[in-house]
Amino acid sequence: MNTLPSAASFGAAVLAARDAAGGQHYPQGTLYVVATPIGNLADLSLRALHVLQLVDAIACEDTRHTHQLLRACGIDRPGGQLLAVHQHNEAEAAQAVIARLGDGQRIAYVSDAGTPGVSDPGARLAAAVRAAGQRVLPIPGPSSVTTLLSAAGAHDDARGGAFVFAGFPPAKAGERDAAVQALAGETRAVVLLEAPHRIEALARALAVLGARPVTVGRELTKQFEEIATVPAQTLADWLGAGAQRTRGEFALLLHPQPAAAAGDGVGAEAERVLRLLLAELPLKSAARLAADITGAPRNALYAQALAWRSAEEE
Known part of the structure; x- marks a missing residue:
């Protein structure tokens, strides 16, 4: 995470969060799904900052990562107040969260970056909490999906802002190629996410889409952020134009194409x-x-x- 502000500089933000959000209602026995920065710590909202101070415990994808985030914000949380809830234990860990909610506790859930439950863990937890008859309250904020969409200029008059979120393509080559082939017939905009060690393989697979424009966002909101739009068939060449271009996390947008x-x-x-x-x-x-x-x-x-x-x- 590109933690530009220091913990000391967040002192004023903590006070501002209390002033801006402290007067609102935060019911007990509620799971607060909190969006956290995708790169730039200054993107943390005042309401998110207030909730992270207010709750009784924080369930998180990675306790070490969340501890660093909280410390950077000047929030002190004992280790016992951080609960590990990740993709490998989400179903089981949800029961411990539900038990705490049943006791009237306020619990926040954060993933490592962005909005939980999109491509990160959180969806199973939210579903289990709702199935148990308890409340889930979203605290919206950063998302690589909407961040890239806002800068890509991919609006299509025929479909308005319609788009498809496809998430991470399959890791295996054959399955990835089949997924891309299926996207060839999708006329709406499509958002994909990819990790640095697979981005070149995805770029080669996307070449079959020919001249269809692709906007690639690398290291979104971070110091070395890059956003570029190129034909799908030249994406691999764009990545190869600089050693740094295969580093970092990626979001990609396939632009809409005419229905014909x-x-x-x-x-x-x-x-x-x-x-x-x-x-x-x-x-x-x-x-x-x-x-x-x-x-x-x-x-x-x-x-x-x-x-x-x-x-x-x-």
């Missing part, structure tokens, strides 16, 4: 050529050559070929 590009209206001649090529070539090669021959979008032809294959298998 998803396979409805690639043109009768393009479809005819594609069918002829499919009889002799693998799907990917057939789509590429059909695009070269007819000028139709390659990703649209690829999506059309996938649709034909799916129909044949039914």
Whole structure:
């Protein structure tokens, strides 16, 4: 985390949080799902800061990480007030949280960065608490998803702000390629997340989308933040242009494409050529050559070929 402010500089923020949020109602027996910074500590909201001071205990994805966050904010929490709730124990740990809520305690939940329950743990905990008849109250804030969307300029007049959140693609190459192939027919904007050790493999897989614009956000909100929009087929080249470009956490946005590009209206001649090529070539090669021959979008032809294959298998 890029903790630009120091604990000392947060003294004024702590007082401001009490003034701004202290007069609001914070019911007991409630789970507070708190969004924390994705990189820049100054993005922590005043209400989040107040809740982290107020609650009886804090459930967290990584107690060590959360301890560092709290200390940077000038909040002193004994180790016994930090409860480990992560992807490997979330279902079991939820019962301990529910028991504390039943005793009237206020419990916050934070993931390592961003809004819990999106791609981080928290969703199972929230579901279990609700199923137990207890309240879940969100404390909104930073999210890499909305951060990238706000800067990408990917609005589509036909669909408004509609987008699909696909999260992290599969780690295995075959499954990742299949996931990307499925996205070829998605006309809405698509948000993906990726780790640094897999970003180059994802970039190579996305090349099949051709000229479709991709906005890549690297190290969002941090000191070395980069946001760039490039054609999907050149994303791997963009990453390779500097050693630092494969470092850090990544959010990617596939821009929306015209509905016709998803396979409805690639043109009768393009479809005819594609069918002829499919009889002799693998799907990917057939789509590429059909695009070269007819000028139709390659990703649209690829999506059309996938649709034909799916129909044949039914």
